[in-house]
Amino acid sequence: MKDKPPFALQLPILLIALLFTASGEAYARDDGFSARSVKGTWGFTLNGTFLPSETFAFPTPAAAAGITIYDGEGGCSLSATLNVGGQVTPQPVESMDCSYTVDPSGAGTQETTVLLPLGSDPVPVTFLTNFVIVDRVNELPFILSEKPGMGLAPIVATGAAKRITRNSRRGP
Secondary structure (H helix, E strand, C coil), X not given: CCCCCCHHHHXXXXXXXXXXXXXXXXXXXXXXXXXXXXXXXXXXXXXXXXXXXXXXXXXXXXXXXXXXXXXXXXXXEEEEEEEECCEECCCCEEEEEEEEEECCCCEEEEEEEEEECCCCCCEXXXXXXXXXXXXXXXXXXXXXXXXCCCCCCCXXXXXXXXXXXXXXXXXX
16 A cells, blocks of 8 residues: 655645635636626726728827726726827826626626817717636736727727726725
8 A cells, every 4th residue: 555645745735726726716706707796996008009090191009098997787987098199198088988798708898988189179989898807807908999980090909907996996
């Protein structure tokens, strides 16, 4: 009969196995993820390019940094500083309308309408964001595009949001 490893070795191995088994599932409900999974305040950065159109004669780089607050029920708000073609917005752009959904697999969509300060008159634009929940519900990598039919310019953009708080208040 083979000798069993000493209990001092068995316990750490058992604890590590339990940790890896439980870590991924502990953050999703039994029936998967939902809008409640992302409730809280998130900081994000985004980088992309507006493609040539009537608005932009040449490919125009764009970047943003900001905060999104998810209410846990499908509503959200967004505030961001933008840099489009090297011009930084003098004040943050705020969402006029913002909603989101999360399916049980952890994939989500967000639709956000903002007034972009392009030219003398701000232009309302709706952006679509597709994200996935990762890192134990602490990060949302995403892609962003303009909602079809908005008429501004096609955009190709990627970014990531990181959790700041698990509630709906701003700040830590």
